[in-house]
Amino acid sequence: MIPTTPAAPAAPASPDRPLRVVSGMRPTGALHLGHYHGVLKNWLALQSTHECFFFVADWHALTTQYDDPSQISAHSLDMVIDWLAAGVDPARAVVFAQSQVPEHAELHLLLSMVTPLSWLERVPTYKDQQEKLSGKDLSTYGFLGYPLLQSADILIYGAQQVPVGEDQVPHIELTREVARRFNHLYGQTGKTNTHGEPIVRSLLVEPQALLTPASKMPGLDGQKMSKSYGNTLGLRESPDAVNDKIRKMPTDPARVRKTDPGNPEKCPVWPLHQVYSSSETRAWVQEGCTRAGIGCIQCKTPLIEAVVAEQDGFRARAQPFLDDPAAVESMLVRGAEKARAVAQQTLQEVRTTLGLRLPR
Ligand code: TRP
Numbered sequence: 121m122i123p124t125t126p127a128a129p130a131a132p133a134s135p136d137r138p139l140r141v142v143s144g145m146r147p148t149g150a151l152h153l154g155h156y157h158g159v160l161k162n163w164l165a166l167q168s169t170h171e172c173f174f175f176v177a178d179w180h181a182l183t184t185q186y187d188d189p190s191q192i193s194a195h196s197l198d199m200v201i202d203w204l205a206a207g208v209d210p211a212r213a214v215v216f217a218q219s220q221v222p223e224h225a226e227l228h229l230l231l232s233m234v235t236p237l238s239w240l241e242r243v244p245t246y247k248d249q250q251e252k253l254s255g256k257d258l259s260t261y262g263f264l265g266y267p268l269l270q271s272a273d274i275l276i277y278g279a280q281q282v283p284v285g286e287d288q289v290p291h292i293e294l295t296r297e298v299a300r301r302f303n304h305l306y307g308q309t310g311k312t313n314t315h316g317e318p319i320v321r322s323l324l325v326e327p328q329a330l331l332t333p334a335s336k337m338p339g340l341d342g343q344k345m346s347k348s349y350g351n352t353l354g355l356r357e358s359p360d361a362v363n364d365k366i367r368k369m370p371t372d373p374a375r376v377r378k379t380d381p382g383n384p385e386k387c388p389v390w391p392l393h394q395v396y397s398s399s400e401t402r403a404w405v406q407e408g409c410t411r412a413g414i415g416c417i418q419c420k421t422p423l424i425e426a427v428v429a430e431q432d433g434f435r436a437r438a439q440p441f442l443d444d445p446a447a448v449e450s451m452l453v454r455g456a457e458k459a460r461a462v463a464q465q466t467l468q469e470v471r472t473t474l475g476l477r478l479p480r
């Protein structure tokens with residue numbers, strides 16, 4: 121985790137108040153091991169050091185899937201079960217769905233009043249995604265506002281840090297700019313510091329991106345593991361399927377016969393050993409491969425065992441929720457209640473600042 125911007129939180133964390141992080145994931149369905157070894161392990165670490173808010177960005181899913189929202193709810197459930205399977209703990213992190221916390225939407229609306237269109241138009245993901253998903257009409261209001269909704273997701277909790285991947289950094293930058301503009305517009309104290317500069321109250325906290333190191337998790341073909349490459353192992357994939365997929369993996373093309381020596385550096389199985397195998401097993405692979413002492417199926421066996429063993433833990437943690445999906449729903453309801461309690465405080469201050477009176 122590498123902070124990309126200097127720390128300048130409005131409300132510095134004190135020893136008795138841990139830093140707050142917020143992060144969301146669009147519901148794309150069941151997750152794969154790349155998600156686990158990248159984002160989720162990072163979340164697990166944060167759970168014990170930070171006050172965490174983790175949510176399903178289901179409104180964000182609608183910005184691109186408005187033409188067919190039928191899968192969003194099933195995908196959300198699958199994804200949350202994967203979070204829990206990986207060890208996200210609702211007793212330590214607030215876990216919820218964005219659409220259950222309407223305060224995000226109200227803050228998004230209010231932020232839209234102060235956000236210049238040009239700021240949104242120049243966010244790189246805007247044009248990139250429009251080009252990438254060219255079959256879809258993304259010239260919508262909702263899609264342009266995607267990063268501003270994300271800003272609201274973050275600012276509503278006053279989070280100091282946001283764990284995200286590299287591609288999301290421009291969204292965090294936008295969030296900082298919007299917070300700064302809001303503070304300048306509404307946080308003037310009328311006082312100046314010793315340099316004669318106006319003292320501005322930080323009504324909204326400017327967050328920092330906490331960069332999740334790019335997942336090095338290799339896929340079945342040696343490229344990065346990604347749904348779009350079709351080279352994934354699911355987080356809770358069945359042992360049979362894992363066995364099958366790894367056995368079918370291509371190996372060093374120079375090893376046509378078992379008696380041909382190979383080079384692990386030229387084999388997509390090797391990077392998986394680097395994630396899953398002990399140094400003894402790796403030494404055994406190096407030796408056995410380069411001297412043609414082991415066959416490729418033999419080489420893959422301990423790898424299959426290690427992946428299946430890791431997944432056994434995931435499957436065991438997921439089972440109670442698969443048996444009782446209503447338990448997931450009620451966990452999300454409780455999460456949304458906790459999230460709303462915090463979100464309502466921020467929103468109340470924002471409303472007051474803007475001179476909006478609450479109906480009583
Ligand atoms: N845009 C993020 C992504 O695609 C998901 C997201 C939505 C998010 N709201 C957020 C991430 C708030 C961090 C904080 O990955």
Ligand code: SF4
Pocket residue numbers: 371372375382383384387388389390405408409410414415416417419420
């Ligand atoms: Fe790849 Fe292992 Fe076969 Fe060598 S022995 S080519 S590392 S699968």
